[in-house]
Amino acid sequence: MKIDMILRVRDVPGMLINALGPVSGHGGNIISVTHSRAEKDIVSVHVSFKVNDESSLELIKNALEAQKIRVAEIKVEGRKYYLKKALSFVLIGHVIDSDIQDTIDRINKVGLVSGLEVVMPSPDVKSSVLMEAEIDEKHYTKLIKVVSDICSEKDFLLIRSL
């Protein structure tokens, strides 16, 4: 599968080679490397490569992070890649009538709503909605805050997973 990875490395000699080492070291077949020096002391490196599977990608990502190289973005076949920490939660309230598209859009700014099931007995009765969202684990707390803020604002009861 094709991977596009954006790395942010310090602008010192040898850093680019260090950054590429883990990619080829874990079976990544590098297609292209471009870099830009738009920021002082930091180089943004865009590496495109191919790997056989997700576990190889994880190995590469972990090796880079072990070298203190920041992985700013990963795309798999052009789609944003998450570490797939999943959060399930139930919202109880007038969830549909309170602009459900807005609710989903706000959650998608931090993670990705990957599942949604609604029980709406009648328009005047509160509905119950179970949502599943995927999130990069580093942003987990942020997602909880976004969902909690939405619930306070729209008067939903939030039942999140333990």
Add this chain to the structure above:
Amino acid sequence: MKTIKLIVVGFGTIGKGVAEVLLMKRKYVEEKYGASLLVVAVCEYNGTLVNPEGLDIDSALEYAQKGKLKDHPDWKPIKSLDAIKEIDADIVLELTPGDIKTGEPGLSHITTALESGKNVVTSNKSPLAIKFHELTGLAKRKGLVLGYEATVGGAIPIINLYRDNLEINKVNSIYGILNGTSNFILTKMFEEDVALDTALKEAQELGIAERDPTYDINGVDTAVKLVILANSIMDKRISYKDICVTGIKEVTSDSLELAKKHGYAIKLIGDVVNMEVSPRLIPLNHPLNVSGTLNAIMLDTDIAGTLTLVGHGAGKIQTASSVFSDIMDIVRSKK
């Protein structure tokens, strides 16, 4: 044989349960520890049974059962605070129900007992939720024991288990189902697809929920217990007002059905780390997924790993088990 004199304050459900267990286990304590447990006073809101030589427990229970404690030959119009202060005793068992806003009358009972040099064992959570460090500090300064095992989790011996067996562990988190009534209601809604009001009505008919179940349903009871766990086990300095509390009133049977479909149950969880009481989704195979009136407490520690304790969170005999856990500590330490 050594004699341990007890003053029982509050002769309601818990007080009677403690008296019944005393009758059942008195001989065991005498044989194993050479200690005679003597109840020298039973205080109620309008007077006190007093007998310095030891009250006849059977007869006190019999009169209380008929609601005629006032007709008992040992009945005196002595107020509880005066009895606690003036009657010679080793332990005051403070077993009254508490007012969560003021902690009274338990707060005054406990303070007076400690000030007058008596150890205290209590099942009353409100005074501890309001003045935990003040009361434990007073007991420490006086060189006395303040036992409060029965305030959290009914028969689950969480406080003393930590103190006696887990002290070396750093506790990273505590999650608990600490209210039997709300757990019964959520279980009923989950298993039988009924609305909260229907489940609550059944709980009341079975005597599980009180006539006014507000504190159970709105999470206050769980929050109060959470404060005690946080202060005693995680060395926090918090009181009830620091807890963010959401109850189960708004939980719908639809939401439980959705949860079940996706492999979850909904439980009212006390979460010490986030200082929060709220309904939460837990996987069906999670150790905290206990049903009916059961309570469960899960500790995550740095050495012992994860521990989960499950047991009856209420019931007069079960709560008396925890009261006796504290009494026996004092019996063992008394020369």
